[in-house]
Amino acid sequence: MLDYEFMRNAFAAAAIVAVVAGTVGFFLVLRGQTFAGHALAHVGFTGATGAVLVGIAPLWGLVAMTVAAGIGMGAIGERLAQRDVAIGLVLASSLGLGLLFLHFYTAYASQATTLLFGNVLAVDRATVWTLAALAAVSLAALGIISRPLLFASLQPELAEAKGVSLRLYSMLFLAIVALTTAECAQIVGVLLVFALMVGPAAAAQRLTGTVLAGVLLSALLALGESWLGITLAYYTDWPTSFWITTLSAAVYLLAGVPRLASRGRMPMPG
Amino acid sequence: MNAIEFRDVTLNLGGRDVLAGVNLDIAAGEFVGVLGPNGSGKTTLMRAVLGLVTPRLGAVRVLGLPATSGNPSIGYMPQARGAVAATRLSGRDFVSSVVDGHRLGLPISGRKGRAEVDRVLGLVGARDLARRPIAELSGGERQRLLLAQALIGRPLLLLLDEPLISLDPRHEGEAVALVRSLQQELGITVLFSAHELNPLLGAIDRVLYLGQGQAALGTVDAVITGPVLSRLYGAEIEVVRLGDRIFVMAGGYPVERDAHRHEPVLEDWRDRGRSRHA
Numbered sequence: 401m402l403d404y405e406f407m408r409n410a411f412a413a414a415a416i417v418a419v420v421a422g423t424v425g426f427f428l429v430l431r432g433q434t435f436a437g438h439a440l441a442h443v444g445f446t447g448a449t450g451a452v453l454v455g456i457a458p459l460w461g462l463v464a465m466t467v468a469a470g471i472g473m474g475a476i477g478e479r480l481a482q483r484d485v486a487i488g489l490v491l492a493s494s495l496g497l498g499l500l501f502l503h504f505y506t507a508y509a510s511q512a513t514t515l516l517f518g519n520v521l522a523v524d525r526a527t528v529w530t531l532a533a534l535a536a537v538s539l540a541a542l543g544i545i546s547r548p549l550l551f552a553s554l555q556p557e558l559a560e561a562k563g564v565s566l567r568l569y570s571m572l573f574l575a576i577v578a579l580t581t582a583e584c585a586q587i588v589g590v591l592l593v594f595a596l597m598v599g600p601a602a603a604a605q606r607l608t609g610t611v612l613a614g615v616l617l618s619a620l621l622a623l624g625e626s627w628l629g630i631t632l633a634y635y636t637d638w639p640t641s642f643w644i645t646t647l648s649a650a651v652y653l654l655a656g657v658p659r660l661a662s663r664g665r666m667p668m669p670g
Numbered sequence: 671m672n673a674i675e676f677r678d679v680t681l682n683l684g685g686r687d688v689l690a691g692v693n694l695d696i697a698a699g700e701f702v703g704v705l706g707p708n709g710s711g712k713t714t715l716m717r718a719v720l721g722l723v724t725p726r727l728g729a730v731r732v733l734g735l736p737a738t739s740g741n742p743s744i745g746y747m748p749q750a751r752g753a754v755a756a757t758r759l760s761g762r763d764f765v766s767s768v769v770d771g772h773r774l775g776l777p778i779s780g781r782k783g784r785a786e787v788d789r790v791l792g793l794v795g796a797r798d799l800a801r802r803p804i805a806e807l808s809g810g811e812r813q814r815l816l817l818a819q820a821l822i823g824r825p826l827l828l829l830l831d832e833p834l835i836s837l838d839p840r841h842e843g844e845a846v847a848l849v850r851s852l853q854q855e856l857g858i859t860v861l862f863s864a865h866e867l868n869p870l871l872g873a874i875d876r877v878l879y880l881g882q883g884q885a886a887l888g889t890v891d892a893v894i895t896g897p898v899l900s901r902l903y904g905a906e907i908e909v910v911r912l913g914d915r916i917f918v919m920a921g922g923y924p925v926e927r928d929a930h931r932h933e934p935v936l937e938d939w940r941d942r943g944r945s946r947h948a
Contacts, residue, residue: 430757544774546777547767548772551767551772554757554759554767555768555819558747561722561739561744562768562771564772609758609759609760609763610763611763614759
């Protein structure tokens with residue numbers, strides 16, 4: 401299977417994106433901002449279709465739009481950014497706007513499916529290098545802000561008292577999330593970004609007790625799920641995104657088993 | 671040098687003056703209990719000391735300097751919001767996140783950081799329970815980790831916002847005794863806010879009672895009296911002593927117990943007090 405250039409590209413692209421998604425996703429889940437990540441992906445759809453309309457590569461439309469939206473959401477403030485109604489409306493209207501852009505640009509019928517559900521087998525060598533560069537930027541930025549970000553996520557009031565600007569880190573982090581979302585969309589599409597950003601991270605947080613172990617496991621799970629997903633897709637000819645999302649959900653459910661089992665053994669401490 | 675000085679301070683929160691023209695002098699090394707009904711400004715007062723709320727009027731000085739945010743000499747335990755209660759993260763990682771938390775970089779602590787975490791966990795007797803996930807700890811155990819966090823960086827002034835909330839009476843006593851012994855051992859100043867006076871009796875040096883935009887600071891005997899509290903509550907208050915316990919009563923009801931459980935009751939007796947005056 402690795403004899404094919406497109407398969408080698410798919411594995412490389414998936415590996416790059418999975419490691420970033422698993423790492424960034426860990427903080428996203430820890431901060432309880434998973435829905436915001438989902439919304440950013442949808443906003444990205446507008447950006448991608450808009451880019452296609454004006455003749456730019458969809459990836460750059462995706463990146464520009466999600467990063468702008470991420471910074472905007474962070475600036476508005478966490479409390480507003482986490483409101484279900486506000487995010488839900490952003491989701492719906494950005495998908496609708498994206499649909500309108502596609503309507504004007506009718507030449508690519510398959511463009512919408514690729515953007516919404518991803519097509520990792522169509523990733524070429526140049527895109528792999530672009531993804532690697534974007535991944536390096538995301539990981540470097542996250543590495544630089546990770547300590548104050550963790551502090552602000554776990555103990556916001558105390559962090560504020562110690563001089564950490566909650567808004568600044570919220571903005572920076574959502575910008576990183578936006579960049580990661582744009583990368584994930586190349587593999588699983590904007591609708592299924594959850595599978596790589598949230599599934600592995602949430603499973604890892606069920607299984608580990610420290611930040612370091614959690615981040616490593618989250619990245620490893622994302623990597624394993626996407627590689628296994630591509631392999632299964634190769635042999636079954638079913639869509640890759642189906643396999644990756646299914647594996648992501650299955651791993652998350654399995655991660656809850658140890659605790660369920662221990663809860664069954666001993667009654668809740670009263 | 672005073673640990674905290676308020677000079678004609680007016681603190682405004684959402685368009686309302688929570689405290690108006692307040693003057694305070696809290697000496698270094700004092701253990702002060704902060705009391706008062708809901709909304710009387712206990713949290714806002716602490717946030718002003720932290721430099722997170724700028725006084726509308728007047729000046730706040732902390733350890734001889736004007737209050738500014740990011741003051742490393744202040745340890746702070748915010749009111750528990752329960753947001754962290756669900757995380758599977760170990761207590762140790764939770765406490766460690768504070769070490770150099772304001773500096774950029776990876777959240778990996780060096781030898782000095784680990785030693786500091788060991789020190790504060792030892793101070794509150796939480797070395798063993800810090801290995802367990804926070805989600806599995808009881809309210810009292812979680813409070814001890816929060817206290818450990820507040821002690822990181824060897825603060826000279828400790829602000830504890832409602833540490834007793836959601837603790838049962840036995841754990842209330844233990845928490846107060848722990849803070850008192852730490853305060854004496856480390857020779858630091860402590861502000862400890864609470865809804866009820868009784869768990870703090872015998873431990874605190876002085877009491878700071880807030881209400882109706884005003885503040886009364888003094889010994890328990892000087893502040894917890896009918897006339898002083900009637901002024902702070904804006905209603906007729908009776909102070910009843912029962913053995914070594916003190917009850918603050920309005921219209922025959924203890925006001926402190928009810929303050930955080932059934933807020934309407936507070937309004938209820940306040941109206942009753944007014945009508946009696948009329």
